[in-house]
Amino acid sequence: MRIDVHAHFVNExxxxxxxxxxxxxxxxxxxxxxxxxxNNTSYAWRREAWFDPDHCLKDMDAKGIDMRLLSLTxxxxxxxxxxxxxxxxxxxxxxxxxYCERRPDRFRGLASLPLADVPAALAELDRVRTHPLFCGVAxxxxxxxxPLNHKSLEPVWGRLDAxxxxxVEHPVYPANTEGLDEYELPIRVGFMFETTVAxxxxxxxxxxxxxxxxxxxxxxxxxxxxxxxxxxDNGYRIFPDCRRDISKLPSEYCRKLYYxxxxxxxxxxxxxxxxxxxxxxxxxxxxxxxxxxxxSHVEQLxxxxxxxxxxxxxxxxxxxxx
Numbered sequence: 112m113r114i115d116v117h118a119h120f121v122n123e124x125x126x127x128x129x130x131x132x133x134x135x136x137x138x139x140x141x142x143x144x145x146x147x148x149x150n151n152t153s154y155a156w157r158r159e160a161w162f163d164p165d166h167c168l169k170d171m172d173a174k175g176i177d178m179r180l181l182s183l184t185x186x187x188x189x190x191x192x193x194x195x196x197x198x199x200x201x202x203x204x205x206x207x208x209x210y211c212e213r214r215p216d217r218f219r220g221l222a223s224l225p226l227a228d229v230p231a232a233l234a235e236l237d238r239v240r241t242h243p244l245f246c247g248v249a250x251x252x253x254x255x256x257x258p259l260n261h262k263s264l265e266p267v268w269g270r271l272d273a274x275x276x277x278x279v280e281h282p283v284y285p286a287n288t289e290g291l292d293e294y295e296l297p298i299r300v301g302f303m304f305e306t307t308v309a310x311x312x313x314x315x316x317x318x319x320x321x322x323x324x325x326x327x328x329x330x331x332x333x334x335x336x337x338x339x340x341x342x343x344d345n346g347y348r349i350f351p352d353c354r355r356d357i358s359k360l361p362s363e364y365c366r367k368l369y370y371x372x373x374x375x376x377x378x379x380x381x382x383x384x385x386x387x388x389x390x391x392x393x394x395x396x397x398x399x400x401x402x403x404x405x406x407s408h409v410e411q412l413x414x415x416x417x418x419x420x421x422x423x424x425x426x427x428x429x430x431x432x433x
Contacts, residue, residue, distance in 0.1 A: 113406055114427040115171075116279065116328060117371045117395025118179040120207045120220075121161045125183060128199055129155055132190060151292045154284055155185070161399045168214060170398060174405040177424070179398065180431065181207055182221035182249035185283040185302070189226060189254045196225040197235075204239050211244040219433065221249035221279050229266055236270060246431045247277035247326075252309035256286045259309050260316035272322035277431055279328045279371075282306045306334035310368070311343060317356035319364045326430045328393060332374035333365075337386050340365050369430065371395035372422065375408045389418035393427050 129135060129147055135154060138146045143159040160166060171179060188200045200223045211218035222239040224232040239245050248271065253259065271278060282302035291297050310329060313319065319327070329336065343361035346353040357364070366387050372380055373395040383392055396404030409422050427433065 112177045112424040112428060113175060113394060114424040114431075114433065115176050115179040115396050115398065116393045116427050116431075117281075117330060117373045118167070118181055118398040119184045119400065120181040120203075120210065121157075121167075121399060122183075122203060122206050122210075123162065124199075124206060125203055126155070126157055128191065128195075129186070132186075149284070150288055150297075152288070152295050152297050154297075156400075158399070164210075164213070167398065168217065171217065174396075176396070176406065178217055178219065178433065180219045180221055180246055180279070180427070181211065182279055182281065183223050184400070185251065185281060186255075187249060187251045187281070187283065188223050189251045189283065193225070193227040196227050197231045200225040200232075200235055201238075204235070208239070208242050208244055215244055219244050219246040219431070221247045223249055224267070226250070226254050226264065226267065229263055232267055233270055236267075236276075240274070240276065246433065247279060249279050249281060251281060251283040252305040253283060253286065258312050260312040260318060268318055268322045268325075271325045273324075275324050275326075277326040277328060279330070280306065280309065281330045282309075282334070303331065303334040306330055307336050307339065310334075310336050310365075311339070311361075314343070314361045314364045315346075315353055315356060319367065320357050320359070323367070326369055328369040328371060328430075330371055330373060330395075332372060332376070332379045332383050332392075333368075333370045336365060337370075337382055340386070366391070369393055369426070372409055373397050373401075373404075375401070375404065377408070377412060380409070380412055381414075384412070384414060384418070389414065389421050390426060392422045393430075394423045 134149050136148050146153050147155040188196045204222045207220045211220050224235050226232045282305035285297050285301040288297045340362040347360055369391050370383050371393050
């Protein structure tokens with residue numbers, strides 16, 4: 112069974128909300144396509160064909176994908192004002208689960224939480240987790256300049272840990288884009304920076320030490336995290352601040368996380384395969400933003416058939432309880 116853990120829910124309400132963000136402009140490079148831009152770079156983009164209710168299923172059938180776990184892409188709901196964030200999270204979660212209900216054999220939903228208001232986020236989590244097609248939470252790499260290791264989020268991590276609910280991370284448009292105003296650098300490079308910094312903060316802050324029971328899935332094969340493991344370990348050895356909140360080397364926490372295959376690079380996936388093992392890797396396509404995303408980037412890896420089966424679906428089936 113091939114299970115895509117990095118696939119996005121395409122929804123008009125979500126794009127309409129992005130258009131309300133101050134500074135967003137729209138450019139249409141070709142008929143049926145538009146780019147939502149901020150500071151001269153793409154913030155999000157859309158194709159009218161994606162809004163065909165059957166587009167995702169057709170794409171899955173063409174690529175031999177059995178199931179997709181759907182989630183919002185950047186900026187999730189985190190960039191909006193608190194009241195709007197609460198309402199938008201509820202409406203988008205409802206929209207997504209209604210979409211999943213059309214084909215419950217093919218879709219599951221990763222809910223968004225209004226984390227600007229922790230009690231509201233916990234209430235929304237309790238509301239959506241009873242839905243039969245709920246399989247976890249989708250979360251950005253930061254919350255509108257608030258890092259994921261902020262003390263205000265401790266009750267959220269505690270609840271997720273107690274319930275053992277999987278969390279899928281996705282980078283967001285960087286809060287500081289000074290000097291990144293060309294060549295689409297905020298998404299091409301900034302996304303990778305966002306994921307790497309977010310996970311480094313969470314590891315050093317002891318989130319995964321205090322809350323070891325919820326699966327955490329990192330986007331884009333961990334960005335640069337796995338390449339920096341020894342550097343993070345050296346920080347722990349050298350600097351008191353880097354071992355203030357944890358009792359083990361950062362690499363030990365890195366090896367307990369899960370990583371999707373959305374680097375789509377043989378070299379990056381093989382690094383992850385060697386460093387964390389095939390049991391910590393999951394297949395992802397970044398649908399619909401990477402049109403050629405399909406299982407071939409896993410199938411071509413020089414690893415055993417058993418490892419490929421685990422990455423393509425076995426690990427997700429186990430971790431998400433599918």
